[in-house]
Each structure stands twice: as C-alpha cells, then as structure tokens.
Amino acid sequence: MSKPHWRPAHASDLPAISAIAARIHPALPESPEVLAEKMRLYPDGCRVLIAGDEIAGYGLAHPWKQHRIPPLDGLLARLPDDADCLYVHDVAVLPDFRGGVVRPYVADVEQLARASGIATLALVSVYTTRPLWQRLGFRPVTADAALRAKLASYGEGSTYMLRDLTAA
Numbered sequence: 001m002s003k004p005h006w007r008p009a010h011a012s013d014l015p016a017i018s019a020i021a022a023r024i025h026p027a028l029p030e031s032p033e034v035l036a037e038k039m040r041l042y043p044d045g046c047r048v049l050i051a052g053d054e055i056a057g058y059g060l061a062h063p064w065k066q067h068r069i070p071p072l073d074g075l076l077a078r079l080p081d082d083a084d085c086l087y088v089h090d091v092a093v094l095p096d097f098r099g100g101v102v103r104p105y106v107a108d109v110e111q112l113a114r115a116s117g118i119a120t121l122a123l124v125s126v127y128t129t130r131p132l133w134q135r136l137g138f139r140p141v142t143a144d145a146a147l148r149a150k151l152a153s154y155g156e157g158s159t160y161m162l163r164d165l166t167a168a
Contacts, residue, residue, distance in 0.1 A: 004056055004097050006105050009039055009046040016055040017048065024092040027155060028126065030073040038062055038089060041079055044112055045086065047105055049093060057093030059105040061086055061112070066122055067141070069150040069160065085162070086113040088123040106136050113165060121163040124154050130161070138163045 009017065018032045038060045039046045045061030062076075063083030070076060070087065086109055091102055106121075113121060125133050130140070138161035143151060151158045 002052070004049050004051040004101050006047040006049055006059070006101075006108065008043065009048045009058060009060075011036070011039065013048050013055060013058070014039070017058045020055070020058060020092050020094060021090070023094070025090075025126075028072060030090075034073055034075060035060065037075055041076060045109060047108065049097065049101055049105075051097050056097040057091070057101065059091040059102075059109070060089040061109045062089060063087070063116065063118065064122065066120060066162065067147055067160070069124055069147070069154075072153045083116075083118065085120040085122040086116070086118050088121060102132065103136060110163075110165060119165045121165065123161055124151065125159045125161055126154050127157070130157075130159050133161050136163070 014032055014036055017035055021030060021035065042062035047059045048055045049057035063079050064070060064085055064087035065080050065083060066085045070089065088109060091105060093101055109121060113119070121138070123133065123138065141160045141162055143160055147160055151160060
C-alpha cells in the first residue's frame with residue numbers, strides 16, 4: 001500500500017468527511033451543510049488524506065480574523081474581506097493513519113497563506129492535541145473573557161493557538 005497523501009477535497013468526498021468528523025469529534029458535531037460550506041467558500045484550504053483507495057482524514061482551512069473563532073456548527077455565509085489569518089478549522093485523521101501526516105497538510109496551508117499575503121495561521125486545539133500543534137509551530141494565546149466564552153463551545157481544555165509565519 002502506498003504512503004498516505006493529501007489531495008484536494010471534492011464535493012463527492014463530503015460523505016466520507018462527515019463520517020470521519022462524526023467518528024473523531026462525537027462531542028463537537030458539525031452538520032454536512034457546515035462542512036460543505038467551508039469546502040465551497042475556500043476549496044484551496046480543503047484536503048483529504050488518501051490511504052490506499054480510502055479517505056482516512058481531512059483538513060479544512062479558510063481565511064478569517066484573528067481572535068474571532070468561527071462558531072462551531074455554524075454557517076459563515078461569507079469569508080471576511082480583511083482576513084488576517086488562515087484559520088485551520090479542523091484536521092481529523094482516523095487513528096490507524098496517524099503519525100506524521102498532519103505536517104504536510106499544515107505545510108500546504110502555510111503556502112496558501114503566504115501566497116495570499118497572510119502571515120498568521122490560527123486554530124483551536126481540542127482534546128489533547130495541543131502538543132501536536134506546538135510541535136508544528138503554533139503557540140497558545142492567552143484568552144480574554146470574550147475568547148474564553150467562544151472556546152467553551154469547543155470543550156474543556158480547548159486552546160486558541162497562532163503560528164506566526166514571519167518567524168518561520
């Protein structure tokens with residue numbers, strides 16, 4: 001079997017993406033409509049991890065504003081014209097395919113950001129993923145009251161993190 005690799009996501013991948021999202025994030029459900037909208041609004045930031053002939057993971061990213069976490073399971077309607085970060089909305093990989101596969105997706109997102117003149121990546125780390133994101137150059141942000149309120153919907157221990165691409 002060939003090494004897992006990322007490719008652009010297609011609308012036809014939505015059922016597999018939704019199934020992986022439901023499996024990996026049962027406590028953070030998002031509707032297929034929300035996932036489809038992210039893919040439609042910014043297809044360049046949406047990838048699937050291919051292992052053999054199966055989809056084993058996905059990554060969704062889009063331009064956004066720093067410190068303004070998009071609502072979980074909420075439609076965006078449109079992307080901000082004055083985006084100052086590329087927001088990594090979600091990266092989910094099935095357990096059997098983890099181990100070094102997130103780094104290439106983050107490298108793709110970094111290239112997209114740089115090509116768009118964006119110097120920052122942002123995300124919310126959930127569950128126990130903070131060490132992974134720190135290894136990939138993201139740093140936790142001290143949350144003010146408004147940011148803490150938004151993080152609450154992402155579950156206990158969630159952390160807002162940024163990666164400055166000018167320092168890389």
